[in-house]
Amino acid sequence: MVSQLVHLNCLNKNRYGKGLDTSDIIGTMKPNYKPIVETFDRLASGYAFRGGMEEVNRMTLAPVVAGWKGRILDIGCGAGTLIEKYIRPDMQEVYTVDFSIGMIHETKMRLQTYAGRNLFIVNSVAQSLPFARDSFDAALSVNTLHNMPDWPDIHQALAEMVRVLRPRGKLLVEFRNSNNPYRRRLSIKYDKPSLPQKAFTYSEIAVALEKLGFIIEEGIPLAGETVHANFIGKTLERLRNMKTMTVQNAPRFAILATKGPGFRSFLIGDQVQV
Numbered sequence: 622m623v624s625q626l627v628h629l630n631c632l633n634k635n636r637y638g639k640g641l642d643t644s645d646i647i648g649t650m651k652p653n654y655k656p657i658v659e660t661f662d663r664l665a666s667g668y669a670f671r672g673g674m675e676e677v678n679r680m681t682l683a684p685v686v687a688g689w690k691g692r693i694l695d696i697g698c699g700a701g702t703l704i705e706k707y708i709r710p711d712m713q714e715v716y717t718v719d720f721s722i723g724m725i726h727e728t729k730m731r732l733q734t735y736a737g738r739n740l741f742i743v744n745s746v747a748q749s750l751p752f753a754r755d756s757f758d759a760a761l762s763v764n765t766l767h768n769m770p771d772w773p774d775i776h777q778a779l780a781e782m783v784r785v786l787r788p789r790g791k792l793l794v795e796f797r798n799s800n801n802p803y804r805r806r807l808s809i810k811y812d813k814p815s816l817p818q819k820a821f822t823y824s825e826i827a828v829a830l831e832k833l834g835f836i837i838e839e840g841i842p843l844a845g846e847t848v849h850a851n852f853i854g855k856t857l858e859r860l861r862n863m864k865t866m867t868v869q870n871a872p873r874f875a876i877l878a879t880k881g882p883g884f885r886s887f888l889i890g891d892q893v894q895v
């Protein structure tokens with residue numbers, strides 16, 4: 622199974638139990654990624670304890686992924702708090718990629734039962750995945766793509782996901798919604814080189830995925846930020862929002878898609894050029 626994956630040295634070296642040397646990854650990373658890695662390394666030890674709407678969204682999305690079978694790629698493991706909600710070791714082998722060694726450490730700690738058996742934690746960059754094309758049955762990235770420096774980086778990560786997915790493979794991606802006025806303001810206010818906060822409309826992402834050769838299956842509205850400063854106001858607004866949200870107006874949204882026959886990228890070596 623692993624023989625279908627490329628760059629085995631990288632995989633083996635960074636798999637848990639076999640060392641955590643990230644020097645090769647940091648060395649090849651674009652300079653503007655380094656402050657982001659540093660931010661996530663700093664946040665890592667407390668990340669699992671962050672609850673709120675992100676946890677609600679994990680609970681919304683985990684059942685979708687729990688139904689998938691085969692080899693699954695998860696871009697951005699964080700502290701493993703999403704993986705632990707969906708992983709089904711009897712029918713899934715999960716590979717998760719993250720560029721923060723601090724986050725990888727947290728995931729390993731939380732998911733020791735699976736690490737090295739059904740869960741393989743790979744220290745790498747989403748824009749250059751160390752896997753051969755058509756290696757995975759499904760791929761996801763939740764609460765991660767908006768933290769990449771700019772649209773070309775996000776697009777490259779999506780292109781890499783489509784490259785490593787097999788035809789008819791499933792994709793689940795989550796984004797911040799720039800069509801939600803409050804979320805748009807927050808994204809602009811907090812967007813920093815050390816922690817980007819990019820936001821897009823549902824249509825922008827759906828069109829980009831279709832151009833990459835995906836067939837859109839479903840848009841899933843997700844909870845998120847509110848305009849209220851106090852706890853009660855926030856809670857009431859979130860509950861109200863959950864009833865009326867659409868992918869067009871929700872603070873966040875996810876898209877479920879399938880890699881279709883229209884994948885039109887030109888493969889040069891094993892790197893995708895879209």
Ligand SMILES: C[S@@+](CC[C@H](N)C(=O)[O-])C[C@H]1O[C@@H](n2cnc3c(N)ncnc32)[C@H](O)[C@@H]1O
Pocket residue numbers: 658661679696697698699700701702703718719720721724745746747748762763764765768769
């Ligand atoms: C906010 S956390 C989300 C974690 C998890 N998906 C969840 O929903 O709980 C984002 C993670 O993506 C990782 N990440 C962000 N950009 C990345 C990139 N370009 N390549 C690899 N990992 C990246 C960060 O290190 C961080 O662990």
